[in-house]
Amino acid sequence: MLNIVLFGPPGAGKGTQSEKIIEKYGLTHISTGDLFRKHLGEGTELGKMAKSFMDAGNLVPDEVVIGMVDDKIKSTADSAGFIFDGFPRTVPQAEALDKLLTDKGHPISGMIALEVPEEELKKRIKERAKTSGRVDDQDEAKIDNRIRVYQEETMPVANYYQEQRKFSPIHGVGSIDEIFMAISAVMDAY
Numbered sequence: 185m186l187n188i189v190l191f192g193p194p195g196a197g198k199g200t201q202s203e204k205i206i207e208k209y210g211l212t213h214i215s216t217g218d219l220f221r222k223h224l225g226e227g228t229e230l231g232k233m234a235k236s237f238m239d240a241g242n243l244v245p246d247e248v249v250i251g252m253v254d255d256k257i258k259s260t261a262d263s264a265g266f267i268f269d270g271f272p273r274t275v276p277q278a279e280a281l282d283k284l285l286t287d288k289g290h291p292i293s294g295m296i297a298l299e300v301p302e303e304e305l306k307k308r309i310k311e312r313a314k315t316s317g318r319v320d321d322q323d324e325a326k327i328d329n330r331i332r333v334y335q336e337e338t339m340p341v342a343n344y345y346q347e348q349r350k351f352s353p354i355h356g357v358g359s360i361d362e363i364f365m366a367i368s369a370v371m372d373a374y
């Protein structure tokens with residue numbers, strides 16, 4: 185079983201690369217951002233609760249995110265593995281994920297981190313805003329806040345996997361296929 189954390193700041197290309205990884209490796213995609221947006225669209229209690237955090241570009245509380253991921257893992261039968269996209273975003277989330285997967289006997293194989301300079305991230309998010317319909321893509325202050333939250337709350341998660349020798353950085357600028365080739369090389373070595 186291959187369990188991958190795809191890591192990187194907002195706009196790094198996690199969603200785009202996830203699609204290619206799923207297609208090639210047959211993994212189950214768990215994007216917490218997508219799951220929250222689905223709840224939002226369906227007007228569930230969870231969605232209503234997450235909305236204010238998401239609209240402002242802040243993190244939804246850990247226990248809510250962890251519970252949602254736990255449900256998703258449990259409801260997925262016979263997967264070749266998972267690709268976690270946008271999760272874990274805090275060290276307590278990483279610790280909870282380790283526990284969930286160790287209980288299943290299949291720990292995280294590795295973290296693949298897409299590294300993209302801040303100016304490029306902002307450019308990509310503004311481009312995505314034209315079609316994404318996402319409130320949090322729309323204005324400069326929200327984008328800046330998401331990048332700040334990433335630096336302050338999420339970056340420590342990279343150290344968490346580095347300490348476990350499970351960290352692989354990838355240069356996230358270039359064509360989609362070039363970046364995917366670099367990701368595939370890392371995945372094929374797991």
Ligand code: AMP
Binds near residue numbers: 217241320
């Ligand atoms: P994303 O699509 O990954 O950029 O996530 C969009 C928004 O959903 C984030 O800005 C957060 O408000 C929320 N979110 C997604 N994943 C997480 C997570 N792992 N922990 C906390 N909040 C999250």
